[in-house]
Amino acid sequence: MGRRSDHGRDELRELILSTGQQVMAEGGYARFSAREVAKRVGYSVGTIMHIYGNVDLLVMAINSRTFALWAEWIEARLEGVKGRERIAVLVRGYFDFAACHANLWAAIYEHRVPEGLDMAERLVAERVRLTDIIRREVGSLLPDGGSDRVARLTSSLIATVHGHCAFALGGSFALMGEVAPLELAVARVMEVLQANCAALDA
Template identity: 65%
Template structure:
């Protein structure tokens, strides 16, 4: 493994982030350690802190990478979808990413910024791409008169899907005897969109409400 003299600061930052993202995916937020990241790349933990300033700043960068990865994940599924089935692709894509990249997904919601630390504008901008995809697709299915509500509606729908997904992955739905959380989430999304005038094909959008 290269040492300090072998890497520029940009190279070192990328090296740390690659190792940190891999570690986060392997062990999850609760067991994540900057010291383990440093060990994996052959540097001291002091070097990691020198580059990122704090563990919180490092986790922010990892989670921002996850947002970008998640956005790419959704776009790949949308590329294969047509018409109102694109809404189904969004909901399924949320569940699929959360279940297949569960540690990365969970870290987004488990990490809490200290009160004294604000989200850097650049990271907020890079993270916004995910929500922009949802808002774009919601706008497409809404009548023009409802386009002004697309942003607010999109946030509400994401919260709805997130809640269903969290209950599914956390085992809460299983305890309730619910066996089809994805279908339930899809039904709620379709109900809300139709209530706002969206013209969704029943089969593509997931059929009648559950």
């Protein structure tokens, strides 16, 4: 029935996680189930619960891995890019990742972490890596690059880009007659950075 002796605990954890991410990528959060993951890995649902604790913890691990994938995606696109174009790459990278991995991207925002359920530090680290990259890039352009204000500005810029991206993918911009949502998002980000004295001339 299963392959319970085929993998050690760490191997099994990785197998469940990678398979779970594949299931999420194919069907999205609404159709995600531990039963489907169990079916594909050849173990029981009980085994998955023994390894991860519950479905929420498994989804949290999958979403954290998606953040890690996203961060690598962005870093790869920043290589060799200089000056203000790096900001445009960040915005474009947000849109491109969401479009290419729509179900994984959506699952990050569709899953609500239950109150009282703590997230492991390693998962938190995977999630904040993307924000740290953006904060690094924003901070490099501002005169007070290491200040708390930069952190708050970064959060606001991420929210701005996310809103534009969500409207674009969801069809809301099309209904408004907007045909270039990516360019619109880049323009808004540049305007905010310029208003905050960013060095955008390079």
